[in-house]
Amino acid sequence: MSDHESTYVPKTGIEKWLDSRLPIIRFGADYMSLPTPRNLNYWYTFGGILTLCLMVQIVTGIVLAMHYVPNTELAFASVERIMRDVNGGWLIRYVHANGASMFFIAVYLHMLRGLYYGSYKAPREIIWILGCVIFFLMIATAFLGYVLPWGQMSFWGAEVITNLIGAIPMIGEPVLIWLRGGPAIDNATLNRFFSLHYLLPFVIFGVVVLHLWALHTSGQNNPAGILIPKERTPKDTLPFHPYFTVKDGFAIILFLILFAVFVFYMPNALGHADNYIPANPLQTPAHIVPEWYMLPFYAILRAIPDKFGGVLAMFGAIGVLFILPWLDTSRVRSMRYRPTMKVFFLIFLVVGVGLGWCGAQLPDAQVVPGMPSFQLLDGQLNSYLWLTRLLTAYYFAFFFIIMPWVGLKETPLPVPHSISEPVLDGGIPEKKG
Amino acid sequence: MTIQNGTRSAVFKIVASAVAALSLVAMAAPATAAGGGAKHPRSGGFSFEGPFGTFDQAQLQRGYKVYREVCAACHGMQLMSFRNLGQPGGPFYDAHENWSPAENPYVRALAAEVQVPDIDTETGEPITRPATPADHFPSPYPNATAAAAANGGAAPPDLSVMAKARHDGANYIYSLLSGYVPAPQGLKMAPGQHYNPYMAGDLAPFWEGDEHHVPPGGFIAMPAPLSDGQVTYDDGSPQTVDQYAKDVAAFIAWASDPHAVERKRTGFGVLIFLLLFAGLTYASYRRIWKGIAH
Ligand code: HEM
Numbered sequence: 001m002s003d004h005e006s007t008y009v010p011k012t013g014i015e016k017w018l019d020s021r022l023p024i025i026r027f028g029a030d031y032m033s034l035p036t037p038r039n040l041n042y043w044y045t046f047g048g049i050l051t052l053c054l055m056v057q058i059v060t061g062i063v064l065a066m067h068y069v070p071n072t073e074l075a076f077a078s079v080e081r082i083m084r085d086v087n088g089g090w091l092i093r094y095v096h097a098n099g100a101s102m103f104f105i106a107v108y109l110h111m112l113r114g115l116y117y118g119s120y121k122a123p124r125e126i127i128w129i130l131g132c133v134i135f136f137l138m139i140a141t142a143f144l145g146y147v148l149p150w151g152q153m154s155f156w157g158a159e160v161i162t163n164l165i166g167a168i169p170m171i172g173e174p175v176l177i178w179l180r181g182g183p184a185i186d187n188a189t190l191n192r193f194f195s196l197h198y199l200l201p202f203v204i205f206g207v208v209v210l211h212l213w214a215l216h217t218s219g220q221n222n223p224a225g226i227l228i229p230k231e232r233t234p235k236d237t238l239p240f241h242p243y244f245t246v247k248d249g250f251a252i253i254l255f256l257i258l259f260a261v262f263v264f265y266m267p268n269a270l271g272h273a274d275n276y277i278p279a280n281p282l283q284t285p286a287h288i289v290p291e292w293y294m295l296p297f298y299a300i301l302r303a304i305p306d307k308f309g310g311v312l313a314m315f316g317a318i319g320v321l322f323i324l325p326w327l328d329t330s331r332v333r334s335m336r337y338r339p340t341m342k343v344f345f346l347i348f349l350v351v352g353v354g355l356g357w358c359g360a361q362l363p364d365a366q367v368v369p370g371m372p373s374f375q376l377l378d379g380q381l382n383s384y385l386w387l388t389r390l391l392t393a394y395y396f397a398f399f400f401i402i403m404p405w406v407g408l409k410e411t412p413l414p415v416p417h418s419i420s421e422p423v424l425d426g427g428i429p430e431k432k433g
Numbered sequence: 434m435t436i437q438n439g440t441r442s443a444v445f446k447i448v449a450s451a452v453a454a455l456s457l458v459a460m461a462a463p464a465t466a467a468g469g470g471a472k473h474p475r476s477g478g479f480s481f482e483g484p485f486g487t488f489d490q491a492q493l494q495r496g497y498k499v500y501r502e503v504c505a506a507c508h509g510m511q512l513m514s515f516r517n518l519g520q521p522g523g524p525f526y527d528a529h530e531n532w533s534p535a536e537n538p539y540v541r542a543l544a545a546e547v548q549v550p551d552i553d554t555e556t557g558e559p560i561t562r563p564a565t566p567a568d569h570f571p572s573p574y575p576n577a578t579a580a581a582a583a584n585g586g587a588a589p590p591d592l593s594v595m596a597k598a599r600h601d602g603a604n605y606i607y608s609l610l611s612g613y614v615p616a617p618q619g620l621k622m623a624p625g626q627h628y629n630p631y632m633a634g635d636l637a638p639f640w641e642g643d644e645h646h647v648p649p650g651g652f653i654a655m656p657a658p659l660s661d662g663q664v665t666y667d668d669g670s671p672q673t674v675d676q677y678a679k680d681v682a683a684f685i686a687w688a689s690d691p692h693a694v695e696r697k698r699t700g701f702g703v704l705i706f707l708l709l710f711a712g713l714t715y716a717s718y719r720r721i722w723k724g725i726a727h
Contacts, residue, residue, distance in 0.1 A: 264700020
C-alpha cells in the first residue's frame, strides 16, 4: 500500500496550478482512494473515532479556555459560571469532561484491537510506538485537565501524583518543587498545569500525524494479520472511500449515541462527586481516587510496598507497551490463529478490568466480606492489596513471560495466504459487519 | 476455517465486547461507593428524576422559602444570584409575562427582602442595602474561619452545588435533613456533635456497644435544622419536616444544575437525530457493500 499510485487528475486550471505548487488536493484524493484491506471489522473503526475525539476535545477546550480562569481563588467558580451563565456552556463543559472518558474508552479498545491482531509486529513497530506515545500524552493531558476545575479531587489527585516524583531518590525533591512551582500545590501549579493542558493536545495532534504517516507507509493490518502481497492488492483491498468512510461513519454515529447518553442524561456519572467540593488543602478527602481510566495504573502503583518501587511499576506498566514488538516471538500476527494466546488474552482483559476495580477500593478492605484469612507479610490475604498484587503479577507476566514463551511453544492454526482466499470460500468468521 | 471455529470466534467476540463495556461501568461504579457505613438515602420521589423529569415550580418556590428562612442563617449559596430565580426553568420564571430575570417583580421583591453589603458611593464607607436581582446571595459569615468558629469548628458548606457534591445528591439532602434520630445508647458524643444515620463517617471508635452492630452514619455539626410548622406555606402543602426537607432538596438540586431540564430536552432531540442518522448511514453502508465479500 505504501507505493499506492496516485490516480488524481487535476481538471480545472486552478487545480492544476495548485497541484504543481502544493498538491494538497492530491493528498486528500490519494487518501480517499487508498487500498484498504477489505476484511477490516468494527474494531478497526476506533482510529476514526479517536480522531474525532481529539477534535472534539480541542474545539470544546478552546471555548472553555475563553471563560476559564486559572487562579486558585476563581477556578472552581469560573467552571461553574461556564455551566450556569455562558450560553450553551453546560453543553461545552459536559462534552469536554465526558469527552475525556470517551476518548479513553476508544483508545483502550483501539489498543486492545492492536494487541489482539498483532498490529505492533513488523513492519508496524513505529506505528505502535507512536500510538503508545499518544496514549502516554493523553494520560498526562487528562491528569492536567482534571486539576483545572480545582475541586477536592483535582487538588488531592495532583497532590498524590506529584508526590510520586518526590519519591525518586536524590533528584526527587528539587524536581518536585520545580514541577509545582513551589513547595506546595498552589496558584503557580494551577497556572502551569493550565498552560501544559492547553499545549499537550497539539503535541498529540502532531504525533497523530506521524502515526498516520507511518500507517500509510507500512500499510494497515487486518483481522487476518497477513501482509497483502502486491499482486493480490486489487482482490484483497477496497478503496477507502466509499467503503470505509461509510463504515467508519456508521461506527462514529453509534459512538456519538453513547457519548450523547452520558452528556445529556448522566453527565456526572463518570466523575467523582467530591470534585464539586472546592479544593481545600486543609481537608483530605476520605478516599482519593483518580478518574476511571487511570485506575488500573493507580492500582499497580499501590500494589508495591515501596513508594519509588510503585512509581517504577506504574511507569513500567505503560513502558512495557513500547517494547511489546520485541517481546512477542510469534510468527503469526493475529490471535485469530493463535488459540492458546487467545485464552491468555482473555485473562489479560479480565485482569485489566480487575485492576481498575481494585484501584477504586481501599487496599485494606476485604475482597470477600467476612471471610477469615491470615496475615501475609504486610496485609491480610483476603484484601484488595493482595488481589491487586496477584493481578499486577499477571499484567507483567503477560508481557514478559507469556508473550515470548507462548510465541515459541504454540502451534498456530493455518494462516490463509491472502484475505480474499478465505473470504471468498466463505470460511472466515467475518460475516457482515 | 470450519463452522465450529466461526461459532467459537463469534462467542469470543461477544464475550470480549461485553468485558469491554462492563469494564467502564465497573470502574466508574466503585468511585461513588465511598462514604463509610452511612445508611442508603431514602427516595424523595422527585419530579425531576429520570430522562423526562422536570422541576415542580411550586416545590422550587417552597424550597427557596425554606432556604431563605432557615438554611441561609448558616449556609451561603455564593454561585447563585437573585436573577437566577427568574431565569427560564427557575422557581419564579413566568412564561406568560416574558419578563427578563432582572425585571421580574417577584425576583425584585425577593431580592429587596435581603440586605447585602456594599460600599457607599459618596463616602466609601461599608454599608448594607437591599439586594437587586444582579446581586449574589450574601453569605452569612464574612469568611470560613468565622463560619467554623460560630458552628463548633465545622464551617457550614456552601450549598450552591451541594446536590452534585454528594452521591445521589437530592435524595441524600432530603434524607439527611429529615433523618435526624436520637443518638443510640452507647455512642460517645463530643460536645456540639449530633448523630445522623445518613452522614458519612465511621462511628466504631466512639461506640461502646456490640462491635458487630456499630450504628450507621456519622457525626454532624449541624443540629437538626427543621421542625414541623417552622416555615409557613401559603399553597396548602403540609408544613412538616419531611415536606420542608423534600422542597429544599429540590431547590438545591435545581440550583446545582439549573440547566438540567434544558439539557435533557436537548438530549432527546440529539438522540432522535443520531438514531435517524445512524439508520440512514447503515442503509447506505448496506447498499455500498452489497455483493462485496469481506
Ligand atoms: C487530548 C485532549 C484533551 C483531554 C483528554 C482533556 C481532558 C480534560 C479533563 C479530564 C478536564 C477536566 C474536566 C472536568 O472534570 O471538569 C479538562 C478540563 C479543561 N480543559 Fe481539557 N482536555 C483536552 C484538550 C483540551 C484543550 C485543547 C484545551 C484548550 C485549548 C482544553 C481546555 C480545558 C479547560 C479550560 C478545562 C477546565 C474546564 C473544566 O474543568 O471543565 N482541553 N480537560
